[in-house]
Amino acid sequence: MPDNVVMESVDLGGGRxxxxxGALGNGGRGDNYSGAASVPQRTYVTGxxxxxxxxxxxxxxxxxxxxxxxxxPNSDWQPLGIPRVLWLNTLILAASSLALTRxxxxxxxxRDDEFRHWWGVTTILGVFFVAGQLLAWRQxxxxxxLLATNSSSSFFYVFTAAxxxxxxxxxxxxxxxxxxxxxxxxxxxATEVVAMYWHFMGGLWLCLFVLLLxxx
Amino acid sequence: MSAASRLExxxxxxxxxxxxxxxxxxDHKVIGLQYFFLALAAVTxxxxxxxxxxxxxxxxxxxxxxxxxxxxxxxxxxxxVTMHGTIMVFFVLTTAPQSAxxxxxxxxxxxxxxxxxPRLNMxxxxxxxxxxxxMLAAFVVPGGAPISGWTAYPPLSGLGEIAGxxxxxxxxxxxISILVFCFGSLLGSINFISxxxxxxxxxxxxxxxxxxxxxxxxxxxxxxxxFAVLLAGGILLVLxxxxxxxxxxxxxxVVNGEPLAHGGGSPLLWQHLFWFFxxxxxxxxxxxxxxVVSHILANFSRKPVFGYRAMALALCAIGFMGFLVWGHHMFxxxxxxxxxxxxxxxxxxxxxxxxxxxxxWLGTLWGGKIQFRSPxxxxxxxxxxxxxxxxxxxxLAQPAVxxxxxATYYVVGHFHIVMGVAAIFGIFAATYYWFPKMFGRKMxxxxxxxxxxLTFVGVYCIFMPMHFVGVAGGIRRYAxxxxxxxxxxxxxxxxxxxxxxxxTAAAQLIFFYNFFxxxxxxxxxxANPWNATTLEWITSSxxxxxxFGGHYxxxxxxxYEYSVPGAHQDFLPQNLAPEDLPRANEEPRNA
Numbered sequence: 001m002p003d004n005v006v007m008e009s010v011d012l013g014g015g016r017x018x019x020x021x022g023a024l025g026n027g028g029r030g031d032n033y034s035g036a037a038s039v040p041q042r043t044y045v046t047g048x049x050x051x052x053x054x055x056x057x058x059x060x061x062x063x064x065x066x067x068x069x070x071x072x073p074n075s076d077w078q079p080l081g082i083p084r085v086l087w088l089n090t091l092i093l094a095a096s097s098l099a100l101t102r103x104x105x106x107x108x109x110x111r112d113d114e115f116r117h118w119w120g121v122t123t124i125l126g127v128f129f130v131a132g133q134l135l136a137w138r139q140x141x142x143x144x145x146l147l148a149t150n151s152s153s154s155f156f157y158v159f160t161a162a163x164x165x166x167x168x169x170x171x172x173x174x175x176x177x178x179x180x181x182x183x184x185x186x187x188x189x190a191t192e193v194v195a196m197y198w199h200f201m202g203g204l205w206l207c208l209f210v211l212l213l214x215x216x
Numbered sequence: 217m218s219a220a221s222r223l224e225x226x227x228x229x230x231x232x233x234x235x236x237x238x239x240x241x242x243d244h245k246v247i248g249l250q251y252f253f254l255a256l257a258a259v260t261x262x263x264x265x266x267x268x269x270x271x272x273x274x275x276x277x278x279x280x281x282x283x284x285x286x287x288x289x290x291x292x293x294x295x296x297v298t299m300h301g302t303i304m305v306f307f308v309l310t311t312a313p314q315s316a317x318x319x320x321x322x323x324x325x326x327x328x329x330x331x332x333x334p335r336l337n338m339x340x341x342x343x344x345x346x347x348x349x350x351m352l353a354a355f356v357v358p359g360g361a362p363i364s365g366w367t368a369y370p371p372l373s374g375l376g377e378i379a380g381x382x383x384x385x386x387x388x389x390x391x392i393s394i395l396v397f398c399f400g401s402l403l404g405s406i407n408f409i410s411x412x413x414x415x416x417x418x419x420x421x422x423x424x425x426x427x428x429x430x431x432x433x434x435x436x437x438x439x440x441x442x443f444a445v446l447l448a449g450g451i452l453l454v455l456x457x458x459x460x461x462x463x464x465x466x467x468x469x470v471v472n473g474e475p476l477a478h479g480g481g482s483p484l485l486w487q488h489l490f491w492f493f494x495x496x497x498x499x500x501x502x503x504x505x506x507x508v509v510s511h512i513l514a515n516f517s518r519k520p521v522f523g524y525r526a527m528a529l530a531l532c533a534i535g536f537m538g539f540l541v542w543g544h545h546m547f548x549x550x551x552x553x554x555x556x557x558x559x560x561x562x563x564x565x566x567x568x569x570x571x572x573x574x575x576x577w578l579g580t581l582w583g584g585k586i587q588f589r590s591p592x593x594x595x596x597x598x599x600x601x602x603x604x605x606x607x608x609x610x611x612l613a614q615p616a617v618x619x620x621x622x623a624t625y626y627v628v629g630h631f632h633i634v635m636g637v638a639a640i641f642g643i644f645a646a647t648y649y650w651f652p653k654m655f656g657r658k659m660x661x662x663x664x665x666x667x668x669x670l671t672f673v674g675v676y677c678i679f680m681p682m683h684f685v686g687v688a689g690g691i692r693r694y695a696x697x698x699x700x701x702x703x704x705x706x707x708x709x710x711x712x713x714x715x716x717x718x719x720t721a722a723a724q725l726i727f728f729y730n731f732f733x734x735x736x737x738x739x740x741x742x743a744n745p746w747n748a749t750t751l752e753w754i755t756s757s758x759x760x761x762x763x764f765g766g767h768y769x770x771x772x773x774x775x776y777e778y779s780v781p782g783a784h785q786d787f788l789p790q791n792l793a794p795e796d797l798p799r800a801n802e803e804p805r806n807a
Binding site: 043046050051053055057058060061062072075077147154162 | 405409413414443444445448449451455459460461462481485
């Protein structure tokens, strides 16, 4: 980058390109951007944040539909008995988020074996959560509560299915990072991006669960 | 450009072979062109559908060889309405300005080698193409295309085959196609936003981005938030159609004498979800055109954009406010009059940033050395249509007026001018302007001007009379208006519009001829044929696979430094370093 050049005049001289790479304020790609061969690592974090924004909007649309549908006057809405196993599932998902935090901390400290250990624990807890959600569905089906039974059950199945599918995507990402680390991302970035997604899905489930408990 | 560029690495080579380069290519330029040609195919089909409708409105009893039974039924007419709207809105107005030109030029204009996530980009295109093919398949499945309009209002769209011939498989395919399209658009917008945030060249601050980049950036944010909502609504509609749920289907429905089992849902819920997407979608179609028009007006007036900062902020304001006004599509839905009032006031206040843009375009033209080249003509045409169509929008924003004009041809005229034709003129302007960069050759100027004047006059002839028909009570979506006396009196106007439509459509053949002929035989274009300032013009035409041949630019200037006092040449490229300025002054044309 050219430097030490005096600007010609106020009218004609453009400003300097700024080297330091703040995401928004400064001139785009900063010191860590090395040209066509690679994309700066923080771009993957940016991309994940934006993707999470879209996912949040998707669930907000579903939740607002749920609020509107529930609030109709003379509604046929029947309260849904929330399966008890959801409490356990929520604990499992929270535990998986803790394990993931632990795993990331081990990675940053250079304790590679521990990182892999806790990463595996996270994955297994994630699988347990999805299995627990399926169990909740089975319990509802055994009670005769199906997708089309009442709008409360329709929304329950839609919420859990949409969240579950997103979580399966998260499990796939956990497995990919564990077994076949992607070429373009450093392990640090890859784990950071997956962790953002996973924690977001945990927080999202907590919100949905509270809504279902309070709103029935 | 020596000191303004830095050799960072060896130039990237293009992948070998047709399949790897053009079919499964990850180069943003190839993907941009794929989107462009997809939109070109879609617009051709969309125009043919509209001509069939215009023909049917004037000669409803005509025998058509390709229609089963010879005479078009009302359901077949509604299928044309639905497919025309869907194909034009999704596969032309969303695809061409944003996905095609945005993909091609956003990375180049910010000095990046490619999009942030090239393979995701390829996936976006393939999803969009799949959606398009699915949509076309709706024509040939049993029962034909759906009849519920591009807005797919339930109960009609949720009932299934019992509601009409196209409401079985046709409507199912329609919904699935839209869901796939949503997914492709969401992935695309993630790419656009990340690229704009993280891939800008050194010195390319936000306030040095060309207004085109601003427009694509804001549009991508709108896509991200709006298509996510349509995706959610579409999934609920699929469940209503196929799983027996009742999100949108109310209790007590009796269709063709048959009571249905649904209960308690609300068609209004769909309208809210749909228009929460649908209104921002209007801006998704028009904002990129606004960016292109600002870009071109500055270039061919040889002046900086008047009020650049206000232009960028107005784009953001329009984008933000676009999310607050969806209710103005639903004034007659039985909504609370107080919320109608709020939506009405918010809608009219979008006139403020829109007026900022319009006056700044006029300010850019004011006192400029205007060159009336084809891109410039289409850009000025855009401003004309934006004003005409925008003004009729202020009438429609009044709930009392809208109660009368709702679902008449007035609305059809309004949105075709402001959203359809204005956006199409933005696409035309962009095509004439960037054709030399994309293909290395120029389009023919004479044919371009002829195309402009025929289209400009023709479009006004088609859509202005619609306002009169609407005020006189002409209802949209009626397949045949010869039956009622007061509607029959409007037939001469309809005939005039139909003739205008056929002539205007024929004028588009000039564009197609000019486009495809210039691909092979057009005059060779230099790197910077329009003497423009932004980064796409410092690289060769067409650009090398990595956009800048290994020399990545640094940015020192505002995007529109035309006719800068004291400079020898009347444009200063964005990458012109202050130390290079004296040399540039000695060699007036450093192209």
